[in-house]
Amino acid sequence: MILIHHLLPVLVPIGVLVSLAHWLFCRFFWRHAIPATIPWAGSHDGKPLSQARAVIRSLFDTRGLLVDSTENNWSQYSQNGLPYVLPNLIQGPEVILPQTMVDWLLQQPDSVLDQNEVNRDFLQADFTMLHPKVATDTVHGEVIKKVLTRRLGEFTGDVLEEVDFAFRSAWGVDTDDWKTITAYDTMSEVITRISNRVLVGLPLFCIRATANHPQGRNEDYLYYSSRFARFVILESAAIHLFPQFLRPFVAPIVTLFDYRRYLRMAKHIIPIWKRRTSAPMQDDKQKSDYVQWCLDFADDRRDPEERSSDMISKRLAALTFAAIQSSVITSTNLLFDLAASDQTPELFNLIRKEVDLELEFENGAWNKNSLARMVTLDSALRESMRLGGFVSRGILKTVAAKDGIKLPGPDGAHLPYGTKVGVHAYPVHYDEEIYPRAKEFDPLRFCLLTPEENIDEKTSKSGIRGIPLVNTSPIFMGFSHGRHACPGRFFATQQLKLVLAYVALNYEIFPIPVRPQNKWLIGSSGPPLDATITIRRRKGTVA
Numbered sequence: 001m002i003l004i005h006h007l008l009p010v011l012v013p014i015g016v017l018v019s020l021a022h023w024l025f026c027r028f029f030w031r032h033a034i035p036a037t038i039p040w041a042g043s044h045d046g047k048p049l050s051q052a053r054a055v056i057r058s059l060f061d062t063r064g065l066l067v068d069s070t071e072n073n074w075s076q077y078s079q080n081g082l083p084y085v086l087p088n089l090i091q092g093p094e095v096i097l098p099q100t101m102v103d104w105l106l107q108q109p110d111s112v113l114d115q116n117e118v119n120r121d122f123l124q125a126d127f128t129m130l131h132p133k134v135a136t137d138t139v140h141g142e143v144i145k146k147v148l149t150r151r152l153g154e155f156t157g158d159v160l161e162e163v164d165f166a167f168r169s170a171w172g173v174d175t176d177d178w179k180t181i182t183a184y185d186t187m188s189e190v191i192t193r194i195s196n197r198v199l200v201g202l203p204l205f206c207i208r209a210t211a212n213h214p215q216g217r218n219e220d221y222l223y224y225s226s227r228f229a230r231f232v233i234l235e236s237a238a239i240h241l242f243p244q245f246l247r248p249f250v251a252p253i254v255t256l257f258d259y260r261r262y263l264r265m266a267k268h269i270i271p272i273w274k275r276r277t278s279a280p281m282q283d284d285k286q287k288s289d290y291v292q293w294c295l296d297f298a299d300d301r302r303d304p305e306e307r308s309s310d311m312i313s314k315r316l317a318a319l320t321f322a323a324i325q326s327s328v329i330t331s332t333n334l335l336f337d338l339a340a341s342d343q344t345p346e347l348f349n350l351i352r353k354e355v356d357l358e359l360e361f362e363n364g365a366w367n368k369n370s371l372a373r374m375v376t377l378d379s380a381l382r383e384s385m386r387l388g389g390f391v392s393r394g395i396l397k398t399v400a401a402k403d404g405i406k407l408p409g410p411d412g413a414h415l416p417y418g419t420k421v422g423v424h425a426y427p428v429h430y431d432e433e434i435y436p437r438a439k440e441f442d443p444l445r446f447c448l449l450t451p452e453e454n455i456d457e458k459t460s461k462s463g464i465r466g467i468p469l470v471n472t473s474p475i476f477m478g479f480s481h482g483r484h485a486c487p488g489r490f491f492a493t494q495q496l497k498l499v500l501a502y503v504a505l506n507y508e509i510f511p512i513p514v515r516p517q518n519k520w521l522i523g524s525s526g527p528p529l530d531a532t533i534t535i536r537r538r539k540g541t542v543a
């Protein structure tokens with residue numbers, strides 16, 4: 001006892017020092033058992049110190065590591081058919097494969113290479129997404145694919161109505177004076193309103209103003225859903241800094257504010273759930289919203305846990321995060337691209353013409369078909385996502401096979417269990433051979449003019465053909481690609497196309513000389529949150 005009493009003051013600092021040294025070694029010097037034959041981006045001599053420097057650089061300059069044009073150009077390395085390691089201070093190194101191995105990557109079953117696991121780790125979803133099952137059993141992904149996407153056409157009118165309401169509220173209707181707005185904040189308001197109009201629908205949107213909801217919308221719910229998990233990348237990075245065994249203790253502190261935001265959301269959702277499950281009225285049973293889709297899904301699966309108010313409200317919160325934050329970033333990027341492009345006036349004219357022609361063909365109705373044919377909208381959005389896709393990692397998977405996996409080819413290296421491996425979108429999206437003048441924003445890049453005699457049912461009536469935004473490929477990975485490509489992209493595309501059409505029809509954007517630079521944090525990039533643009537409502541558009 002006395003001995004312990006004397007040794008304790010010595011042992012505790014030693015323990016702390018050893019843990020710290022181990023932590024530093026793992027973060028900065030360890031290759032995570034990745035074969036030494038695969039070079040480390042940013043480390044020109046392959047020695048431990050330059051490797052550590054590259055790891056530090058990955059925090060704010062992954063982009064720089066990817067386009068490093070000095071001694072080694074790592075993007076070119078990949079183009080030449082060889083893998084390299086992209087350091088990542090927070091989530092650990094990633095083996096980036098050349099384009100020639102994309103097919104091989106996509107062919108591997110989830111039991112060998114698991115994409116879900118990367119997402120779970122990246123977001124520290126067991127802690128940040130409220131319930132561990134949200135990340136492991138992706139029910140919401142199934143609900144999006146099987147219900148939301150199939151019923152999207154039914155929501156076109158609602159989304160359009162909400163887009164109009166949201167822009168009038170966020171940007172105003174002054175046709176005389178220019179107005180300077182913070183792009184991110186106003187897009188956050190617009191996307192939150194339109195996403196929730198579909199996901200929670202009429203239970204929270206009474207549309208007609210009441211004493212509780214003077215705007216006709218539940219502003220309290222909208223406020224908290226726009227803020228839930230807004231800074232999840234920072235939160236997950238903070239949690240990542242701790243060893244596994246400490247995370248369950250640290251995470252509740254890191255995520256405290258988000259948990260409180262979730263509770264404020266749940267306060268509005270749980271009464272809806274109660275009414276639907278205890279004494280549903282005829283009207284309730286016909287409701288088409290996320291709560292009802294989840295109840296039906298749980299009934300089909302005979303899964304009482306998935307039917308619980310706890311699980312449904314947590315999944316809804318996680319889903320609104322996935323839906324809202326990604327579309328807010330994407331639409332903010334688009335606004336900056338448009339403001340800085342001298343092609344925008346021509347683009348807006350074309351969009352107005354296209355909208356007129358398509359609506360005329362559908363007797364004035366905005367519907368699934370007319371929207372599908374408005375390909376100019378797809379092109380501008382696709383081009384903006386090509387340049388500024390916020391999840392720059394493209395396709396990233398974790399080796400889930402216990403014995404590891406051998407890369408294709410006779411000299412293919414062996415990657416051990418747990419290694420992250422994939423292809424990166426950034427070097428591909430900026431490859432001059434694939435996209436000539438790759439650094440330029442060319443909103444009509446994905447459009448093609450069809451000769452008049454070839455215009456058929458499927459062609460846009462303006463004679464323009466184009467690639468739908470939802471189409472992913474090895475050279476467009478803004479929504480990732482393959483089995484795990486974003487299931488919400490059909491919904492996101494509907495919203496974003498309606499948003500862009502609305503802006504082109506109703507507003508002017510004042511040109512800016514230079515686009516605000518996106519900021520990089522680890523492998524993600526996003527527009528500056530405080531940057532502004534100047535807009536004005538077009539004359540004759542205010543009813």
Ligand code: HEM
Pocket residue numbers: 115116118119138140141144319322323324326327330390391393394395396477478479480483484485486487488489491492
């Ligand atoms: C422009 C908007 C969007 C972008 C750019 C985007 C991008 C992505 C990307 C890149 C991934 C794959 C992440 C990875 O595995 O590495 C993903 C996954 C996912 N997205 Fe989206 N997304 C958008 C909108 C949405 C919307 C509106 C929803 C919901 C309605 C949604 C729901 C999801 C879900 C549930 C997953 C996980 C899929 C899985 O685990 O298999 N996303 N998204």
